[in-house]
Amino acid sequence: MANVVTSPAGRRATLSLLSVFPPSQSRSFSSTVPRCLDFDHIVIGGGVVGLATARRLTEKRPSASTLLLERHPQPGTETSSRNSEVIHAGLYYGRDSLKTQLCIRGRHLLYDFCSARAVPYKKVGxxxxxxxxxxxxxxxxxxxxxxxxxxxxxxxxxxxxxxxxxxxxxxxxxxxxxxxxETGIVDAHALMLALRGLFEEEGGTVALSSAVVGVEPLPRSGPQTQKGSAGWAVRVRDAQTGEESTVTAAIFVNAAGLGAVDVHNMIASPEQRRMLxxxxxxxxxxxxxxxxxxxxxxxxxxxxxxxxxxxxxxxxxxxxxxxxxxxxxxxxxxxxxxxxxxxxxxxxxxxxxxxxxxxxxxxxxxxxxxxxxxLGRQGAVVEGKGFQDFIVQKEEGYEGWINLLGIESPGLTSSLAIAERVERLLYG
CATH class of the missing domain: 3.30.9.10 (D-Amino Acid Oxidase, subunit A, domain 2)
Structure with missing residues (x-):
């Protein structure tokens, strides 16, 4: 299947996902059949969190290849572009919650990023x-x-x-x-444009109109304690033609936002599946x-x-x-x-x-x-009964799978901190 992808130099071309990088740049793993993986990283979801995560990986791992998959014709058309565009201070979520930690860290990172990259923002209070x-x-x-x-x-x-x-x-x-x-506002559209531009300048690849319809760990010969240790196969459907193809990677990050639970359930056992x-x-x-x-x-x-x-x-x-x-x-x-x-x-x-x-x-x-x-029908915003925290974690029993679930407010504020956390979970 052919997908429209954007090259690092910004030139648009119609390429097969499997031919974006030549074999010499792919990462090899031993398996029952010799196999070359197409990418080091696949990030699923082109909202602000997915863009920030993909860009963090290209920034910190410049020798690795990273693919960003987005099911819509443009990134950031779901939750990331339909919110209050507020930079939150971190008031509501309790001292020990991941929401508080990532919101506060993200606030500092976001103000610094916007200042350095001329992204419009105001600290209005x-x-x-x-x-x-x-x-x-x-x-x-x-x-x-x-x-x-x-x-x-x-x-x-x-x-x-x-x-x-x-x-x-x-x-x-x-x-x-x-x-x-410390509360402020930001131009979310300009922020996402800046993140996408940096990601592509640093060698990242964007595939738009590419809906993920299946994710499976690749098989490997010999003893294997962790599913996915041989890499991952991600099945992608072209949103315009309906044609499907498969792209492989050593690591994939589920940052699919409103589709993240669906991606999780493609892999998880029935008792581990979730509802959104x-x-x-x-x-x-x-x-x-x-x-x-x-x-x-x-x-x-x-x-x-x-x-x-x-x-x-x-x-x-x-x-x-x-x-x-x-x-x-x-x-x-x-x-x-x-x-x-x-x-x-x-x-x-x-x-x-x-x-x-x-x-x-x-x-x-x-x-x-x-x-x-x-992640809950009555999930409270303020920490207490029914409070639902962010999930940003390696999934137990799997290798090379980072799961981001329930990323609602303050997800925009936290986006750069979530990306930082993902990179550290992967590489320490």
Whole structure:
């Protein structure tokens, strides 16, 4: 089968996946039949995490060959491009969780990367607002976690009532405001373009419209304690023609996002298989409709609700300073259910007016929607009952398989740190 791939020099050509690299550049393994592997690494999934991981491998292992497989015609068209584009500080996920560790490390890496590579970003800061005693207590728990000597590096401070009125007169906060000065926003599209460009410049290969339909460990003669120690065969279907071919590698990384559990289940035994749940988030645009125009200079989030599957319908800004709201949480059966729901506008308006009481209903309209991959139907964002952490690990009993599951928020913030962790899991 022929697939469109992009060469390191940026020239587009129609090539067979099996002929991208000549045999002299392939890695040989002993087997029942002499076998040359096509690549050292295959990364499945061209979202921001897959792009960051693939680029990390080419950056740190320049002599190795790396293939990035993406099922859509362009990278980053699923969760990575349908989110709030927020650089999170690491407030919500508990001291010892992988989400907290990777979010904080990723925040530093991301700010540094954006500065070095001219990726647009702004460290605008965030206010978390409480309207009653219970919400105030939730903010106190966040403050205590961040202010304690845990080495978390998550600065926070309380904002006084006079400062609230002076800086954000449209924002209501009857009980308290906690500020996160390290929270920011980033142009996710520009970030992914930069990662892809570096990956290709460093010798990586991108295969688009290439859906993975099967993954199997290659057979090997003699004693074998780990499946995949002879490498992996990845069966790929051309999304346009439906034709299939197989490409092999010593190592593969499952960074397929909304498809990651499907890839996992291609390999795992029945008792190890997982289910993925789809949390749709509807976003709403803000366009002044003749009444007083709301002006806000930072992100505004409601206090987190215990056990909630999201952070509430919050106010975010884009790089031009335009206001938008979202996401809410709507459980859906398909990751393709991406039409924003106009019938959820009243519910969103009621939530937003808790902290922006003067918002004119005529200014709000459905804008877009995204899907968050959840490992549990009621997986909480805030650590506690039902909390679902990131899974970034070598799979036990297998050689050369790194699995990334449940990579939702703060996945964008954590992307460079996840890539760093994957490379260290593979090479120490």
């Amino acid at each position: 965030k206010w978390i607002v409480a309207q009653n005693d219970a919400q105030h207590e939730a903010l106190e728990r966040i403050y205590d976690l961040c202010a304690a000597d845990h080495g978390l590096d998550v600065p926070v401070r309380w904002v006084g009532r006079d400062e609230v009125w002076a800086k954000e007169p449209f924002v209501r906060a009857d009980a308290a405001v906690l500020e996160s000065p 749940y789809y949390a749709k988030g509807n976003y709403f645009s803000y366009t002044p409709a003749g009444g007083p125009s709301i002006r806000v200079g930072r992100l505004v989030y409601p206090a987190p609700e215990p056990g909630a599957s999201g952070l509430g319908t919050h106010l975010t800004l884009d790089m031009a300073g335009r206001i938008r709201f979202g996401p809410d949480v709507e459980w859906v059966d398909s990751p393709d259910d991406l039409a924003p729901r106009a019938d959820r506008l009243d519910q969103a308006l009621a939530a937003i007016r808790q902290y922006l009481p003067s918002l004119d209903a005529r200014s709000l309209a459905p804008d877009y929607a995204g899907i968050r991959p959840k």
